[in-house]
Amino acid sequence: MTRLFFVSVLLVYILGCASGVQMLRKIDPGMTPAQVDEIMERRDGFSTAERDGHTYTLYQYINRFCNAHVNMHEKCDFYVIFKDGRVIETGAKDVRSNSPNMQFLYVFQQP
Numbered sequence: 001m002t003r004l005f006f007v008s009v010l011l012v013y014i015l016g017c018a019s020g021v022q023m024l025r026k027i028d029p030g031m032t033p034a035q036v037d038e039i040m041e042r043r044d045g046f047s048t049a050e051r052d053g054h055t056y057t058l059y060q061y062i063n064r065f066c067n068a069h070v071n072m073h074e075k076c077d078f079y080v081i082f083k084d085g086r087v088i089e090t091g092a093k094d095v096r097s098n099s100p101n102m103q104f105l106y107v108f109q110q111p
Contacts, residue, residue: 020040020065020066020076020078021066021092023039023040023078024040024078024080024090024092027039027040027087027090028087029086029087030086030087031086031087032085032086033085036059036087040061044060044061044062044063045059047060054083055082055083055085056082056083057081058079058081059079059080059081061077061078061080063075064076066092074095076095076096077092078090078091078092079093
């Protein structure tokens with residue numbers, strides 16, 4: 001019974017880890033900040049600038065899973081750029097690999 005519970009929890013965890021790349025692919029040009037927040041969840045930071053009568057806003061999503069279905073140890077930063085409240089560009093940078101120092105994880109069942 002404990003093993004079934006452990007496997008169920010692990011499966012839900014793996015399936016629930018939507019990667020940043022997968023979420024970023026759902027963002028289309030012209031989307032509003034509210035629509036982006038719904039897809040990407042809470043942003044980690046933002047900045048705004050005025051230029052030539054337009055307002056540019058940069059949303060930052062820092063240290064998110066790049067592609068959780070391929071490698072659970074790679075993290076990267078994602079960016080969404082808005083012009084006058086509409087998406088004009090998305091991107092990712094700084095892929096970091098934080099692999100654990102162990103090669104195997106052993107799980108022992110308690111007697």
